[in-house]
Amino acid sequence: MIVSRGFRGRRRDGPPDRVPPGQYLTDDFPVLSAGPTPHTPLDEWTFTIHGVDEPKGWTWEELQALPRETVTVDIHCVTRWSKLDTVWEGVSVDRLLEEVEHDAAYALAFCDGGYTTNLPVEDLTGGKAWVAYSYGGEPLDPEHGGPARLLVPHLYFWKSAKWVRGLTLRDEDEPGFWETNGYHLRGDPWLEQRYWGD
Amino acid sequence: MSAVKAETPRVRTLELEVPNWAGHRAGQHLDVRLTAEDGYQAERSYSIASAPGEGVAITVERLGDGEVSPYLVDEAREGDRVEVRGPIGGYFVWDGDDLQPVLLVGGGSGVVPLAAMARQRAQVGSTAPMKLLVSSRTIEDVIYRDELDALAGNGFGFEVVHTLTRSQPPGWTGYSRRIDPGLLADVAWPAPESPRVYVCGSTRFVDAAADGLLQLGYDARWIRTERFGATG
The missing domain is CATH 3.40.50.80 (Nucleotide-binding domain of ferredoxin-NADP reductase (FNR) module)
Structure with missing residues (x-):
C-alpha cells in the first residue's frame, strides 16, 4: 500500500452494504456520454426486439400502455459516483421479453446516437432491468437518456443505455461501445469490474 | 510525482514518473488513487495532458467540493507517491495518423x-x-x-x-x-x-x-x- 503523505480524505462513504468499493456518494446526477444528446420525437420513437424469428416493436404509446413499475434503486457509475434511492418508472424488461420467442443468452442494447452495450439476458431478467421513461416523478430528461433509457442498476451505469431503442438478442456476447473501448464486458460494481482485465 | 507546476490559481499540472508505463494515446485518461494512513482510499479519473512521447502528466482543477482534486492541487508536492492506473479509454483519442481536419x-x-x-x-x-x-x-x-x-x-x-x-x-x-x-x-x-x-x-x-x-x-x-x- 502506498500512503499519500497528508491525505485524509473526506469520507463521504455511506452505508458499506450500499456503496460498492471505490465509489463515493453524490447528490448530483452527473452526465457521461460519448457524443451529442439525441432528440428523437416521440411519434418517431419505437422500441424493438431483434434477433428473433419474429421481431417485436412498440411505439411510444404502446410502451406507455404496458404495466408501469416504480422502482427505487441505487446507481453506480464507473467514474466512481454512486447515488442512492433514485426513483424511476418504466416497463420491466421481463414484460417486453415475454412477447418474443427466444432462447438467447446475450443481448446488445442499441440506441439513438449509435451507442450500444452488451448484457447477458440473465442480467436483464428476473426483475432486475427496466426500460425507464421517468426519473424522480418527471419525464426523463434528454441529457439523462430521455425519452427512455435502459435501467440495470445492479451493473455499472454505462450498461443502463441512454436513448435506448431496442435489444438485439444473440447467442454470443458481442462487446458494445465502451466494452470495445477499454471497459469491462459485464461491469459488476461489487466486483469492481471497471476495465479490461478486472 | 516528479514535478508540479501551477497553471492558474485553481489548476496545477503534475508530472508523474510511472514505472512500466505502457504508453498512451492523446485523449486518454488515467485513474489516481490516494491512500490515507489508515488505509482509506479515494480514486478519480484525470485526463492525461502530455502527448504520447512526453512522459505522463495530468492537469487537475481544484473542485470546491472535491476530495481528490484539492489534495492534488494544494497539497501534493514533488516526491510524493500516488497510485496510478491507466491509460484508459479508446474512443476520445486522436493519433495524428490522418489528414482529416x-x-x-x-x-x-x-x-x-x-x-x-x-x-x-x-x-x-x-x-x-x-x-x-x-x-x-x-x-x-x-x-x-x-x-x-x-x-x-x-x-x-x-x-x-x-x-x-x-x-x-x-x-x-x-x-x-x-x-x-x-x-x-x-x-x-x-x-x-x-x-x-x-x-x-x-x-x-x-x-x-x-x-x-x-x-x-x-x-x-x-x-x-x-x-x-x-x-x-
Whole structure:
C-alpha cells in the first residue's frame, strides 16, 4: 500500500452494504456520454426486439400502455459516483421479453446516437432491468437518456443505455461501445469490474 | 510525482514518473488513487495532458467540493507517491495518423485532453489542419495559454481561438461570450470538410457546443464528447 503523505480524505462513504468499493456518494446526477444528446420525437420513437424469428416493436404509446413499475434503486457509475434511492418508472424488461420467442443468452442494447452495450439476458431478467421513461416523478430528461433509457442498476451505469431503442438478442456476447473501448464486458460494481482485465 | 507546476490559481499540472508505463494515446485518461494512513482510499479519473512521447502528466482543477482534486492541487508536492492506473479509454483519442481536419472545443479544464492532441500533432509532425477553441472565464483562467499560443505561432496549420466568458482584459480582441451557434459558425471548419471533432467540458458546455455544431450541419458521428460532472 502506498500512503499519500497528508491525505485524509473526506469520507463521504455511506452505508458499506450500499456503496460498492471505490465509489463515493453524490447528490448530483452527473452526465457521461460519448457524443451529442439525441432528440428523437416521440411519434418517431419505437422500441424493438431483434434477433428473433419474429421481431417485436412498440411505439411510444404502446410502451406507455404496458404495466408501469416504480422502482427505487441505487446507481453506480464507473467514474466512481454512486447515488442512492433514485426513483424511476418504466416497463420491466421481463414484460417486453415475454412477447418474443427466444432462447438467447446475450443481448446488445442499441440506441439513438449509435451507442450500444452488451448484457447477458440473465442480467436483464428476473426483475432486475427496466426500460425507464421517468426519473424522480418527471419525464426523463434528454441529457439523462430521455425519452427512455435502459435501467440495470445492479451493473455499472454505462450498461443502463441512454436513448435506448431496442435489444438485439444473440447467442454470443458481442462487446458494445465502451466494452470495445477499454471497459469491462459485464461491469459488476461489487466486483469492481471497471476495465479490461478486472 | 516528479514535478508540479501551477497553471492558474485553481489548476496545477503534475508530472508523474510511472514505472512500466505502457504508453498512451492523446485523449486518454488515467485513474489516481490516494491512500490515507489508515488505509482509506479515494480514486478519480484525470485526463492525461502530455502527448504520447512526453512522459505522463495530468492537469487537475481544484473542485470546491472535491476530495481528490484539492489534495492534488494544494497539497501534493514533488516526491510524493500516488497510485496510478491507466491509460484508459479508446474512443476520445486522436493519433495524428490522418489528414482529416480536426476541431477541438474545450471549456475550462476540458482543454486538457485537447492540449494532449495539439502536442501530439506537433510531436509527430502531423499536417492535419487543427483548430482549438477554448472557453475560459477570465484570462487568468486560461490553461496552457503561452504554450498553445506558441504552438499556434509556428504557423503550421494549428490555430487557437479564445473566448473569455466572464471578464476580458483591456484591449481583448478575442471572443467575449459563451459558445453559441454564431461563434461556432465563425470558428468551425465548414461541414463539407467532415472534420473530426472533440468536445470536452462540463455537461452544459458540451451540450451547447455539440448542439451548435449539429446546427451547422455536422454529423453527430463526427463529434466525440467527454463531459465532467461532479467527479471531484
